[in-house]
Amino acid sequence: MMVRCITVAALVLAPAVTLPAGAAMAASGPDIVQGSRTGLSWSRADNGHDINWADAKAYCSRKRGGWRLPSVEELATLYAPDGGHRGAAQCGTARCSVSRQFHLTGPWFWSATPVAAAESIDYDEEAWGVLLVNGARTQALKDDGYGARALCVRGP
Numbered sequence: 001m002m003v004r005c006i007t008v009a010a011l012v013l014a015p016a017v018t019l020p021a022g023a024a025m026a027a028s029g030p031d032i033v034q035g036s037r038t039g040l041s042w043s044r045a046d047n048g049h050d051i052n053w054a055d056a057k058a059y060c061s062r063k064r065g066g067w068r069l070p071s072v073e074e075l076a077t078l079y080a081p082d083g084g085h086r087g088a089a090q091c092g093t094a095r096c097s098v099s100r101q102f103h104l105t106g107p108w109f110w111s112a113t114p115v116a117a118a119e120s121i122d123y124d125e126e127a128w129g130v131l132l133v134n135g136a137r138t139q140a141l142k143d144d145g146y147g148a149r150a151l152c153v154r155g156p
Contacts, residue, residue: 033101038077039156043067045103046149053127053142056110056150063152070153072111072128072137078102078151079135096132106149107133108140115139 091104
């Protein structure tokens, strides 16, 4: 007898964002975009290829100068339904609702926020990320890098 297993991915939303939302951004040098509402500095470009959670964290910390992977709340502040008042930015083959000042190669980004025990049975294997096409905060397996990108932040 053969048994076929099918995995069904579930969309799980994170708690509400507590930081100011929206994408009011200004260039702060050739490689940095400054969030005027949050005071956070963002790298203008993501890492450029699929990456798992541990490698995403290491990628940002290797940049030195205080760069790190953002929390899910910080990452969610980049989403702006109006595309940051200037239309959506290209992010790979999709259009992300973020400032056009970003140079993104994909639509889904890791956060540094691990999933809590109360949020999933597999919490120790998952972390939060944000789909910047629609602002959805979702859980993903930390070891799975397919379609995932790292966008680094520094500041408060």
